[in-house]
Amino acid sequence: MPFAIYVLGLMIFSQTTSEFMVAGMLPSLSAEFGVSIAAIGYLISAYAAGMIVGGPLLTVGLLKLPRKQAFLSLALLFLLGQSLGALAESYGVMMAARIITGISSSACFGVSLAICFSLVRPESRGRAASVVLGGLMVATAIGLPAAMLFDQRFGWRASFWAVVVLVLLSGLLALRAIPATPRPAAIRIRDELAAFRNRHLWAAYATSMLIIGATFAAFSYFTPILTELAGFAPSTIPLLLGIYGAATVLGNIATGRLADRHMMPILSVGLLALTAALTLFGLFGHQPVLAMLAVVVIGIVGVPMNPAMSTRITRVSGTGTLVTTVHGSVISLGVVVGSSVGGLAIDAGYGLASPLWVGAILAVLGLVSLFPYLRLGGAAHPRPCSAEEEERRTAAT
Known part of the structure; x- marks a missing residue:
């Protein structure tokens, strides 16, 4: 690099x-x-x-x-x-x-x-x-x-x-x-705006938003869940969040190595694991060992799917600045949706575990958004072209 x-x-x-x-x-x-x-x-x-x-x-x-x-x-x-x-x-x-x-x-x-x-x-x-x-x-x-x-x-x-x-x-x-x-070139703005007519781009945006929303529905409320539901002492929370952070770093390293060749498997398997971890957390959040296992899995497969999400965007619509910026906005929207809906579930009286179930639902919806592309065998997400082909394409535009 x-x-x-x-x-x-x-x-x-x-x-x-x-x-x-x-x-x-x-x-x-x-x-x-x-x-x-x-x-x-x-x-x-x-x-x-x-x-x-x-x-x-x-x-x-x-x-x-x-x-x-x-x-x-x-x-x-x-x-x-x-x-x-x-x-x-x-x-x-x-x-x-x-x-x-x-x-x-x-x-x-x-x-x-x-x-x-x-x-x-x-x-x-x-x-x-x-x-x-x-x-x-x-x-x-x-x-x-x-x-x-x-x-x-x-x-x-x-x-x-x-x-x-x-x-x-x-x-x-x-x-x-x-x-x-x-x-x-002057045509650049028109080219970048034209990319948003691609329905596959919006499908990729939707999956990214649901992945981040599912993750942050849980992450936003880790502190009260781990202290009041799992029974951890408040003094241990910085350490537990540090473990979560370390898991995200390790997950990011792994997905970064694999995203170029195995983009769709990372997204599909990652969403399956995220759904399972959130469900496990929701069912057994009162058991400290299982709660921490779920936290680690969420750290490994949640936000670290970002490299695969970004790779998918480039496969669908190229590397335009506006396309990648809107992807960042979609990710931020996922943070807002996940944390807000999780908070509404708590305020509605469904308990501290309710954000975990909100996250699980969003993760399942993320899997559903991938189904058409899994059936197509990834046909809508072509392999990256070679450097020489990329240079010729850039020169042509």
């Missing part, structure tokens, strides 16, 4: 840490701005809304820029938004900061994957995507706990400034490591 691929992964790690860390410092931010915990929760929703809606719109505005220039512009915008959050003296300013960072993060996600795919041979795109998306997994395993530790030791502003430093470092490394790219 070119060094630039790892730099892109570092940027994704930095930005995803910023996305997750507010959830780990709800009491600190609530006390700082004099608002309720629920109001601080809206900061998480604002970030997600920025990713879902604003990211693709900003990407359209940047399509005529060379990808390297677009990436650096988005990194700068994120840096400004994160700095605004670190300096915020009021809830309104913090809300604006989260919207800015959400919008720029979503667009940066798509541009990073587009650059990543352009730096490797077509048959290596799944592995390259696993490195870039590995930043998301490591943010769960390391970034979030580190941000919480900074909050406890030095205050929440230190966590925000730490992310600023990481983004700045990533941008400076990218300035040197990412090769210059030519300015896209």
Whole structure:
């Protein structure tokens, strides 16, 4: 893998840490701005809304820029938004900061994957995507706990400034490591928008949303489920979440190695395993050993299906920046759907195990969305062309 691929992964790690860390410092931010915990929760929703809606719109505005220039512009915008959050003296300013960072993060996600795919041979795109998306997994395993530790030791502003430093470092490394790219042709915007007429692309988006929704329906409520249902002590939760994070990293390494050759088996077997783990968790969540086994399996097969999901998108519609950005928005939508519906199930009185059953239902729907393509034997998802064929196709367009 070119060094630039790892730099892109570092940027994704930095930005995803910023996305997750507010959830780990709800009491600190609530006390700082004099608002309720629920109001601080809206900061998480604002970030997600920025990713879902604003990211693709900003990407359209940047399509005529060379990808390297677009990436650096988005990194700068994120840096400004994160700095605004670190300096915020009021809830309104913090809300604006989260919207800015959400919008720029979503667009940066798509541009990073587009650059990543352009730096490797077509048959290596799944592995390259696993490195870039590995930043998301490591943010769960390391970034979030580190941000919480900074909050406890030095205050929440230190966590925000730490992310600023990481983004700045990533941008400076990218300035040197990412090769210059030519300015896209004027037809590029029309070509990228035309990709959305492909029904197979929307089917792939639906599967991705359901996978992430199923995972986050459970993950969003791991802490209360593990303490109140499984009976773990609250002091052990950081360790248990660290084990989950380590499982996602290992799963991402494995799927990254296999995604290019075994995309559909990863998605189908992964969804079967995810359904089984969520069902096991729902049935035996009160038994600590089985609960932790389910947590580990969810970590291995949930979010780590991302490389296979991204590979499927490139097989269906190519490596366009807007296509990959919208995929990132779809993933964010999955986070919102899973966590929101899981929360509604708890509020409706179905108990702490109900988000696990919500996740199981979403995973089953994900399997159903794959059935037409399993019957076709993957015919709608062609094998990647060779590097020479890819170059000829690019030259033709």
